[in-house]
Amino acid sequence: MSLKDLPKDEYLLPGSAACPGCPATIGLRTVLKALGKKTILVVPACCTAVIESWYPNSSFNVPLLNIAFEASGAAASGIVSALKQKGRDDINVVVWAGDGGTYDIGIQAMSGAFERGTDFIYICYNNQIYSNTGIQRSGATPYGAWTTTTVGGKGEFPKDMGAIVRAHRIPYVATACISYPEDLYNKVRKAKEIRGPKYIEVLTPCPPGWRFPMDRTVEMGRLAVETGVWPLYEYENEEMTFNGISRAIFEGKYKRKPVEDWLKLQGRFSHLFKPKRDEERIKRFEKFVDDMWERFRKEFG
Amino acid sequence: MKVVVDTGNHIAALAAKLAKPDVVAAYPITPQTTIVEKIAEYVAKGEFSGDYICVESEHSAMSACIGASAAGARTFTATSAHGLLLMHEMLHWAALARLPIVMVNVNRAIGPGWTIWSDQNDSMAQRDTGWIQIYCSSNQEIFDSIIQAFKLAEHKDVQLPVMVCYDGFILSHTSMPVKVPEQKEIDDFLPKREPAWVLDPENPVTHGNIIMPKDYPSIRKAMQDAQENAKKLIPEIAKEWKERFGTYHGDLIEKYRCEDADYIILSYAALGAESKVAIDMLRKEGKKVGLARLRTFRPFPSEDILSLAENADLIVIDRSISIGFEGPLFTEVKSCLYEKSDARVYGFIAGLGGKDVRYTDIGKIVDRVIERKQDGVLWYDMEGGK
Numbered sequence: 001m002s003l004k005d006l007p008k009d010e011y012l013l014p015g016s017a018a019c020p021g022c023p024a025t026i027g028l029r030t031v032l033k034a035l036g037k038k039t040i041l042v043v044p045a046c047c048t049a050v051i052e053s054w055y056p057n058s059s060f061n062v063p064l065l066n067i068a069f070e071a072s073g074a075a076a077s078g079i080v081s082a083l084k085q086k087g088r089d090d091i092n093v094v095v096w097a098g099d100g101g102t103y104d105i106g107i108q109a110m111s112g113a114f115e116r117g118t119d120f121i122y123i124c125y126n127n128q129i130y131s132n133t134g135i136q137r138s139g140a141t142p143y144g145a146w147t148t149t150t151v152g153g154k155g156e157f158p159k160d161m162g163a164i165v166r167a168h169r170i171p172y173v174a175t176a177c178i179s180y181p182e183d184l185y186n187k188v189r190k191a192k193e194i195r196g197p198k199y200i201e202v203l204t205p206c207p208p209g210w211r212f213p214m215d216r217t218v219e220m221g222r223l224a225v226e227t228g229v230w231p232l233y234e235y236e237n238e239e240m241t242f243n244g245i246s247r248a249i250f251e252g253k254y255k256r257k258p259v260e261d262w263l264k265l266q267g268r269f270s271h272l273f274k275p276k277r278d279e280e281r282i283k284r285f286e287k288f289v290d291d292m293w294e295r296f297r298k299e300f301g
Numbered sequence: 302m303k304v305v306v307d308t309g310n311h312i313a314a315l316a317a318k319l320a321k322p323d324v325v326a327a328y329p330i331t332p333q334t335t336i337v338e339k340i341a342e343y344v345a346k347g348e349f350s351g352d353y354i355c356v357e358s359e360h361s362a363m364s365a366c367i368g369a370s371a372a373g374a375r376t377f378t379a380t381s382a383h384g385l386l387l388m389h390e391m392l393h394w395a396a397l398a399r400l401p402i403v404m405v406n407v408n409r410a411i412g413p414g415w416t417i418w419s420d421q422n423d424s425m426a427q428r429d430t431g432w433i434q435i436y437c438s439s440n441q442e443i444f445d446s447i448i449q450a451f452k453l454a455e456h457k458d459v460q461l462p463v464m465v466c467y468d469g470f471i472l473s474h475t476s477m478p479v480k481v482p483e484q485k486e487i488d489d490f491l492p493k494r495e496p497a498w499v500l501d502p503e504n505p506v507t508h509g510n511i512i513m514p515k516d517y518p519s520i521r522k523a524m525q526d527a528q529e530n531a532k533k534l535i536p537e538i539a540k541e542w543k544e545r546f547g548t549y550h551g552d553l554i555e556k557y558r559c560e561d562a563d564y565i566i567l568s569y570a571a572l573g574a575e576s577k578v579a580i581d582m583l584r585k586e587g588k589k590v591g592l593a594r595l596r597t598f599r600p601f602p603s604e605d606i607l608s609l610a611e612n613a614d615l616i617v618i619d620r621s622i623s624i625g626f627e628g629p630l631f632t633e634v635k636s637c638l639y640e641k642s643d644a645r646v647y648g649f650i651a652g653l654g655g656k657d658v659r660y661t662d663i664g665k666i667v668d669r670v671i672e673r674k675q676d677g678v679l680w681y682d683m684e685g686g687k
Contacts, residue, residue, distance in 0.1 A: 078368025
């Protein structure tokens, strides 16, 4: 599968209200091509509520239910039950939620839906901040990152949401990044064919939130993978497989680029380098990434 | 038609089953619990064909009902007190989305300290969510109101959720005989839901996206119009039910011995039923007292109250308190009489946190008014009660 083989159908229409360079729209376009027409989206409070454009217009060509911030998992369960009663098992019910709505306020409803075995796909597009409200820290924000609520840089490390979700023993858990659309497309296609709860988390580098120029979104995602900050994997029936460069990193066949290469390009980390280099925090960040890969090797090697 | 003797909660579960919801989503809380247990039993016995979602919180119970209802399902849930409070955000969501969800709220006072006994502070705090609120005073009324609630909620001119409330333990755990029609008779009364909008890939709509200030007021106004429509439909539906099944509990209000009354008690839920006993006692003593039991708090029966006030003074007994002001019904009654009536209105707070209010207590309340010993609001629990 190469990019030119992706379906020509578009379900995210032109004229959305997204920022220039928005990674969520890149992800949505790919995800919706993979899902196809028979899809119902559930969207909690997040940037996508803006991307939809405003009433009575919409930039979506699939049915979409907006729901309160913390309610997506439960609303999806309700939709799936209703469709089951109608005898419809050919419609994908998909939550499309940000990291705030997933890691923080929405974790309970998501966990409940996983535990109940709801037949749906939960996609978290992770831009590592509350971006719609104007760049505040979330449970997914990296250590050291500036946000409007971590003015001197975040003092804590993000949750390992992948591990939290894997602990639910649902049939399919995957990570992806908008910079690798074929990989994302294939993962959504695969998830579609599996019954039960599926979770896909997509890294979506946000130009205004991460403070980088709007023409470098794809590059920022690639660097996150090449530095090992963002691993690409699939966890299927409790079997872990790393994908693409992440696989090469896991197998020791690719030397991760220095984390600094990713950090330096983002204004949100500029205080780690200027006016003088903050060796301690940079080391801590690097160690966090090293430890993550070490854990992967111990657990899945 | 058969007669079933059972508790208010089991009767509520039976009514819900006979209404054939496609989806029930619920979370257990005392004193609602025996409703969800009974539904689980129906599911296990294969007597309930709908999908039963055991959610992880009341917030999720309402969210799941919203999702299911948006996908076209008839949905039911039940809760109490803290569960209802946790749902609050989603109550607004359901009403603004115009989803005809039916919910039982078994009234329970709010903690701390932990209390499981009845008062109506939990549902009164949901006054402004857009939900229709019906208060019951017998198990028959619980049964009839739940099935009627689906018809009302799903009516094309309403499309609003309905909350059927009754007192915890006083009704929820008390057995009474209830006339129960056959399934086929219920099916004839309550046809399948025809949704006003639905999530459907063949006709994709985006529901609930950003709405600009120029458009927002019209969705609020439409809800208000729907509540006004409900005012007309509640009596029509009650009449149809009476003609089919013989039971009737009043329209927006139930009047009892009001015709020649000098004083009319206004109350709701179980206190309303207890007031009837008090009125019989007071009438024997030669005191001309009647009762108007409010069945609906939203829509508010302003016109009925105005007409009652033409020839009588009003005695309002609230099992609820808006801290910092007075009983919520007391406020609303005075508000609808403003500049339209010279009737005097007396307010009492009684029965908070399940404090027993007997018919003799209601008699004492009326005597205080007749003897002109009462002006303003009296906390009967503190001064007159035991």
